[in-house]
Amino acid sequence: MNQEPPSDSSNSMESIEREFPKLLHHPFDLSLDEWKDSLAEGGISLKEFTSIKKIRPDSKSLNIIIVDGDSSDGDEIRALDEVCGEEIPAAIVLVETPGNGARRDEDSSSLLAGFVPKPIATEPFQISIRAAFRQTAYRLAAHREENHRTIISRNLENLTQIGIALSAEQNNHRLLDMILTRSRELTNADAGSLYLVEETPEGERSLRFKHTQNDSKTIPFKEFVMPATKASISGYVAVTGESLNISDVYQIPKGVEYGFNQSFDQSVGYRSMSMLVVPMTDHKNEITGVLQLINAKQSPDILLPDPASADKNVIPFDPAIQQIIQSLASQAAVALENSMLLESIEQTFEGFVKASVHAIEQRDPITSGHSERVTDLTCGLAEAVSKIKTGRYADVEYTEEQMKELRYAGLLHDFGKIGVRESVLVKANKLYPLELEVVKNRFATIKRSIQSEYQEKMIHLALGGNKDKVKTLQAELEQRLEETGNLIDLVLRSDIPSMMPEGEFDELLKLGEFTYTDIDGTEHPYLTQYELNCLTIQRGNLTESEFSEIQSHVSHSYNFVVQIPWIKELRGIPEIAYGHHEKLNGEGYPRKLHEEEIVLQARMMCVCDIFDALTASDRPYKKAAPLEKAIQILKFEVKDNHLCPELVDIFIKDKVYQVVEAFADQEYEEPEPKS
Ligand SMILES: [Fe+2]
Ligand SMILES: [Fe+2]
Structure with a gap:
């Protein structure tokens, strides 16, 4: 049988007798024909030898060697001790003529298990042979038990160390890798795989192939899911919770529920032989995964590049190490559960942060995606800075935790826009659309009041027959209307935030002095002081108070975060x-x-925030800058002592901008210096 029972009982004498074939070696000139049938019934095979020196005991059988005491001396018999060593289960039964014991002494071999006097009688022969097999099984059981204890005590400390290391690792992927690495170290396993149990809301369970290692073959990894059923070895372990320790997966005995699929081995030229597969159970004793170790070797340095090397070098997994691995798998399951919990909390939090940021950016669709792009750019710049080992930031190297910190800071940097009025956020021109409508209506009223003023005069003159005067007034009216039309055009032009042509600023100020009289006879200015203030904004489109409202988003972000x-x-x-x-x-x-008062991460974010503001999709008041132009502007910002020169340099040289999808395949080229 090639499969060892999965429990401790594999060390008992009875189980060893069941597990091992029985082999009786005898001298070729000692015929056992008379007992051949009864020996075969007892599961004993016979093997002849021509001289004691040529005996080859089998390490996978219980060996009884019949030695003719009359023709062998003590040295020959003692030599068998060395041939068998500690590992091969064997015992010697001496057959000799009574009184002929002078040729050997009783201590000639530690393997000596019985005497049968010549001529051989059936009963003493069978009793001696049976007793010798029992004694061999007993010795092997004791040897295994001893080994078992040694392995456990030697590895208990390792197990504690591994437990501490596992619980300290919070990164899921690294944890999976550590579980496989450590359990392979303990067992000298050539390869290993890790499966995680998944369950649908309907309770259907499957196994996700999550991680694998192989010392002898480079195998491209691809996650896949398979049903958790008893048909496969790992499925069987996942369903039943039993560990399996199989000495050769190609020789799985008939009648067991699981089988081994050789197609993977065939496709990569590997030979899986011994396998130890244990369940990973969490603190609620639920099976959360399966740890599969493949091909135990005498030493980790041995490689198994082809099936022949596996045949030669693979040994079964020691049942003692099985207990250690079961223990490790449970620790691993708990560590994995913790790290997955932590990861899901982080994912939930990040999801919440992103949803909030998205909601805020919805208020200002023009800057949509800005926070994520700034996050990606800033993290890209921080990674580039970490890599560089010369210059001002040679000593800066960000840890995984610090990168996480930067990520959240990036996502939340403009969160404070929540405290800025939406109308201010999306304001495109100097006046809000409604305010401009009011101005337009007012100018329509002005035009009408001019018209009615002139028409009244003209009717009066017409009735008096003064035609020439009416004509003059008509021309005057047309000129006034044209002038008013020009004024509203001036207002419309000034409303757009671009550089104002020379002279128009003064014209606007003059317009501020114009008045008209409404039908009630009340005098009103053409433009209110507020409208005039807005329209005369020299740069951009925001009034001073609006500008400081926008700027307040930084303090709002801080106060929130x-x-x-x-x-x-x-x-x-x-x-x-x-x-x-x-x-x-x-x-x-x-x-x-x-x-010196600005933390380095914020200095990096300044570079990336400006870059994104320049290159983000068109805004009503500003075109999106192409890469070259944006980088030129960053350089001007450096000259003005706004941005850190080293950081901008790294941003350009390391092509950090490529993390933004729009620039993924673009490269900045330094413009030729103008001669
Ligand atoms: Fe900002
Ligand atoms: Fe920003």
């Missing part, structure tokens, strides 16, 4: 977000910090 009870590793988030509009020379906002 600082209220989240971040874990220690993420406590830098508020400070990073708070610094994303500061400038090295202290002209930024809201705190007007100087270079």
Whole structure:
């Protein structure tokens, strides 16, 4: 039988007698024909030898060697001790003429298990042979037990160390890798795989092939899902919770429920032989995964590149190590459960953050996607900075936790826009659309009042027969209407935030002095002071108070983010977000910090925030800048001492901008210097 029972009982004498074939070696000149049938009934095979030196005991059988005491001396018999060693289960039965014991002493071999006097009588012969097999099985059981204890005590400390290491690892992928690596180290397994149990809401279970390692073959990894049924080895373990320790998966005995599919081996030229497969059970004793170790070897240095090397070098997994691996698998399951829980909490949190940011960006669709792009760019820049081992930031290297901190800071940096009125966020021109409508209506009223003023005069003159005067007034009216039309055109032009042509600014100021009289006789200005203030904005489209309202988003972001009870590793988030509009020379906002007061991560975010604002899709008041132009502007920002020169340099040289989809295949080229 090639399959070992999965429990401790594999070390008992009875199970060894069941497990091992019985082999009786005898001298060729000692005929056992008379007992051949009864020996065969007892499951004993016969093997002849011509001399003691040529005896080859079989390590996978219980060996009884019949030695003719009359013709053998003590040295020859003792030599068998070495041939069998500790590993091969064997015993010697001496057949000799009574009184002929002078040729050997009783201590000639530790394997000596009985004497049968010549001539051989059936009963003493059979009793001696049976007793010798029992003694061999007993010795092997004791040897195994000893080994078992040694393996367990030797590995208990390892197991504790591994347990600590597993519980400290929070990254899921690394944890899976560590579980396989450590369990393969303990068993000298050539390969291993890890499956995780998945369950549909309807309760249907499947196994996801999650991780694999193989010392001898490079096998491309691809996740797949298979049904959790008893038909496969790992499925059987997942369903029943029993461990399987199989010495050769190609020789699985008939009648068991599981089988081994050789197609994978065939496709990669590998030979899976011994296999130890244990369930991973969590703290509720539920099976959450399956750990499969393949091909135990005497030493980890042995490689099994082809089936022949596997035949030669693969040994069964020791039942003692099975217990250790079962223990490790349980620790691993709990560690995995914790790390998956942590990951799902993080995913939930990140999902919540993204949804919130998305909701805020919906208020200003023009900047949609900005927070995620700034996050990707800033993290890309931080990774590039981490890699560079020369220059100002040679010592900077961000840990995984710090990268996570930067990620959240990026996603939340503009969260404070929630505190800015939507109309201000989306304001495209200097006046809001409704305000412009009011101005247009007012000018229509002005035109009408001019018309009615002139028409009244003209009717009066016409009735008096003064035709020439009517004509003059008509021409005057047309000129007034044309002038008013020009004024409204001036207003419409000024409403658009671009550079105002020379002279128009003064014209607008003059317009501020114009008045008209409504039908009630009340005098009104053409433009209110507020309208005039808006229309005369020299740069951009925002009034001073609107501008500071927009700027207040940074403080809002900080005040919001600082209220989240971040874990220690993420406590830098508020400070990073708070610094994303500061400038090295202290002209930024809201705190007007100087270079040394702005945390490095915020300085990186400043570069990326400006880059995205420049290159993001068209805004009504500004065209999206192409890569070359955006980078030129970043360089101007460096010259103005707004941005850190080293960071902008790394941003360009490391092509950090390529993380943005629109620039994924673009490369910045330095323009030729103008001669
Ligand atoms: Fe911002
Ligand atoms: Fe931003």
